[in-house]
Amino acid sequence: MKQHTHQVEPSTLRRFLASEAVGGVVLMASAALGLALANSPWAEVYFGLLAAPIAGHSTLHWINDGLMAAFFLLVGLEIKRELLDGHLRHWSARVLPGVGALGGMLVPALIYAYFNAHSPQTARGWAIPSATDIAFALGVLALLGGRAPASLKVFLTALAILDDLGAIVIIAVFYAGEPAAPPILGACVTLFLLLGLNLFEVKFLFPYLALGVALWRFVQLSGVHATLAGVLLAAMIPLRLSGPDPEEHTPLHRLENALGPFVAFVALPLFGFANAGVALGGGDLDMAGAPVLLGVALGLFLGKQAGVFAAIALAIGTRIASRPAKTGWLQLYGVAVLCGVGFTMSLFIGQIAFEADEAAMRATKIGVLAGSAASIALGSLLLWLASRRAAAPAHSPTGS
Structure with missing residues (x-):
C-alpha cells in the first residue's frame, strides 16, 4: 500500500525568518557593491546616477522617500501582526526582547551624546546608533545555518521588531x-x-x-517624513475578519506576503546600494577622529552589545524573564553583539538628521559601516564558538 506523507506547512514566523535572512544576504551584497563602485574608476557614474533627476527629484530621493515607504509599511505590518497575533502577543514573551531593545537603544545614544556633547549641530544624530537592522542580523544568522537554535532566531527577531518600533517612535517624535x-x-x-x-x-x-x-x-x-505614512497605513490594515475567511486570507496577511519579496529583494537592496556608497579616500579618511564617526561606530559596536546584554542579563538574573530555550550565555552575548548591525534604519535616521550636512552624513556612513562590520565579525565569531561548544561531546568520567 502506498503511503502518503503529509507536508507540514511552514509557520508564518518561519517563512518570515527565511525571507528576512535571504534578504539580509542580498542587502549585504548590494551595500558592498555600492561601496565598491564609490571607490572605483566608475565612482563618477555611480554618484551621477544617484543625482539624476526623475520627476523633479533625484534618484536617491525617490529611493529614500518613495521605496522606503514600502519598507516602513512592511515593518508596520510585521509589528502589528507580532504584537496582536504573533510571538509577541503575550506580555511574558515581550519582556526579554523588550528590555533588550530598550537597553540597546539607550546606551548607544548615550555614547553618541558623549562624543557630540559640545556640538549642537551634530548632537542631533543621537538616535543613529540606536537601531538594529533585522535583515542584516538575520542574514548573518542564516549564514551560520543550523548552528543557531530556532529560539535564538526568534529572540533576535522579536528584539529587532521592538527595536524598529522604538526607532519609528523616535523618528515621529524627534525628527518630524x-x-x-x-x-x-x-x-x-x-x-x-x-x-x-x-x-x-x-x-x-x-x-x-x-x-x-x-x-x-x-x-x-x-x-x-513621508515614510511614516507607511506605518500609519499598516495600523489601518485589518488583521482579523469576522467572516469565514481563513486567517491567512485577511488583508494584512495578504499584503505582508505580497510586499515581503519586493521589500527584501528590491527596496532594501536599492537603499543599500544607494546609501552605502561613500568615498573612503582623501578627506574622508581624515575624518577618523570626527565626533560623529566615533559616536556612531562605537555606539553601534560597544553601545549595542553592552546595552542589550546588560539589560537581558539583569532581566534573567532578577527572574523578570527567562532565558530562551536551548540557548547559552555565549549565544546571547553573540546576539547582543550582532544587534550592533544598524545599517538600514541607522542610515535612514542619519539622512533625516543630517539632510543638509554632507560632511556629517559622510561620517555617519563610515561610522555605520565600521560599527556594523565589527559587530558582524565579532558576533559571528562568538556564535560560531558557541555552536562548536554545544556540538562538542561531553566528557564523562571513566567507569559507571
Missing part, C-alpha cells in the same frame, strides 16, 4: 519637522477614511493602497 496645517488636515481625513474601511472590514486591498498613496503625499507635503 514643522508640520504644515492643510496637509496635516488632509492626512487626518485620509486616516479617518482608512479607519472606516477597517471598521467595516473591507477585505479588498485596493482602496487601502489608493488611500495610502494619498496619505503618503499628504504626509510628504506636511513636513513630517
Whole structure:
C-alpha cells in the first residue's frame, strides 16, 4: 500500500525568518557593491546616477522617500501582526526582547551624546546608533545555518521588531519637522477614511493602497517624513475578519506576503546600494577622529552589545524573564553583539538628521559601516564558538 506523507506547512514566523535572512544576504551584497563602485574608476557614474533627476527629484530621493515607504509599511505590518497575533502577543514573551531593545537603544545614544556633547549641530544624530537592522542580523544568522537554535532566531527577531518600533517612535517624535496645517488636515481625513474601511472590514486591498498613496503625499507635503505614512497605513490594515475567511486570507496577511519579496529583494537592496556608497579616500579618511564617526561606530559596536546584554542579563538574573530555550550565555552575548548591525534604519535616521550636512552624513556612513562590520565579525565569531561548544561531546568520567 502506498503511503502518503503529509507536508507540514511552514509557520508564518518561519517563512518570515527565511525571507528576512535571504534578504539580509542580498542587502549585504548590494551595500558592498555600492561601496565598491564609490571607490572605483566608475565612482563618477555611480554618484551621477544617484543625482539624476526623475520627476523633479533625484534618484536617491525617490529611493529614500518613495521605496522606503514600502519598507516602513512592511515593518508596520510585521509589528502589528507580532504584537496582536504573533510571538509577541503575550506580555511574558515581550519582556526579554523588550528590555533588550530598550537597553540597546539607550546606551548607544548615550555614547553618541558623549562624543557630540559640545556640538549642537551634530548632537542631533543621537538616535543613529540606536537601531538594529533585522535583515542584516538575520542574514548573518542564516549564514551560520543550523548552528543557531530556532529560539535564538526568534529572540533576535522579536528584539529587532521592538527595536524598529522604538526607532519609528523616535523618528515621529524627534525628527518630524514643522508640520504644515492643510496637509496635516488632509492626512487626518485620509486616516479617518482608512479607519472606516477597517471598521467595516473591507477585505479588498485596493482602496487601502489608493488611500495610502494619498496619505503618503499628504504626509510628504506636511513636513513630517513621508515614510511614516507607511506605518500609519499598516495600523489601518485589518488583521482579523469576522467572516469565514481563513486567517491567512485577511488583508494584512495578504499584503505582508505580497510586499515581503519586493521589500527584501528590491527596496532594501536599492537603499543599500544607494546609501552605502561613500568615498573612503582623501578627506574622508581624515575624518577618523570626527565626533560623529566615533559616536556612531562605537555606539553601534560597544553601545549595542553592552546595552542589550546588560539589560537581558539583569532581566534573567532578577527572574523578570527567562532565558530562551536551548540557548547559552555565549549565544546571547553573540546576539547582543550582532544587534550592533544598524545599517538600514541607522542610515535612514542619519539622512533625516543630517539632510543638509554632507560632511556629517559622510561620517555617519563610515561610522555605520565600521560599527556594523565589527559587530558582524565579532558576533559571528562568538556564535560560531558557541555552536562548536554545544556540538562538542561531553566528557564523562571513566567507569559507571
